[in-house]
Amino acid sequence: MTFEGSVRVMPEEIGSEKEESVRKSLGRTYENKILADTGVILAVTRAWDVEGGAIEVEDPGVYYDAHFEALVFVPKLHEIVVGQVVDITDFGVFIRFGPIDGLCHVSQVVNDYVSHDKKSEMLITKQGNKTLKVGDTVRARVTGVSLEKKEVNKITLTMRQPGLGNIEWLKAEKEEKKKPAKSPVKKAESKKA
Numbered sequence: 001m002t003f004e005g006s007v008r009v010m011p012e013e014i015g016s017e018k019e020e021s022v023r024k025s026l027g028r029t030y031e032n033k034i035l036a037d038t039g040v041i042l043a044v045t046r047a048w049d050v051e052g053g054a055i056e057v058e059d060p061g062v063y064y065d066a067h068f069e070a071l072v073f074v075p076k077l078h079e080i081v082v083g084q085v086v087d088i089t090d091f092g093v094f095i096r097f098g099p100i101d102g103l104c105h106v107s108q109v110v111n112d113y114v115s116h117d118k119k120s121e122m123l124i125t126k127q128g129n130k131t132l133k134v135g136d137t138v139r140a141r142v143t144g145v146s147l148e149k150k151e152v153n154k155i156t157l158t159m160r161q162p163g164l165g166n167i168e169w170l171k172a173e174k175e176e177k178k179k180p181a182k183s184p185v186k187k188a189e190s191k192k193a
Helices: 018-030 167-178
Strands: 002-009 039-055 062-073 080-088 092-097 100-105 114-117 122-125 131-133 137-146 154-158
Touching (some): 018 039, 018 062, 080 100, 100 137, 137 167
Antiparallel strands (some): 080 092, 092 100, 122 131, 137 154
16 A cells, blocks of 8 residues: 655664665554554555655654555455464453454354363363463454554454364364264174074
């Protein structure tokens, strides 16, 4: 995506190529930040039409206006994401995918009753004996996106659909399906003559 913005170039970068100094400064200002209704700026890749060079009283930096190009992550509704569990609470699991965290409510983790083991910081299923802990890699679907507010941005996720969940669970299910099915043993009937 392309943007317009103003940025302060630090004194130690003055004297370098102007566009590159501005690009680096724009990167420090915008990268890994959420822009409302846009997404998350991953990297500022290029700056052009650099104008200005204003200096403010008692500030050794130089201010420029510029157009810039940035790589942006825009989470989409129903998109499948792969991420890592970064926090587990009583109400859900926080999953980091790329530069952003989403919340998977405990009711959306798995089709089973789960309990939160605070001591070991994990969720444990009642019947399947599956566990989910911080650091696990998961596959989830985006069910809600709200990036309008700077302080409260919400991405909601689900892992209850087929093909979603802890990657280790999915691998185990795949291996289980590869095993040959046990054929029922038939008892031989004796016939009386």
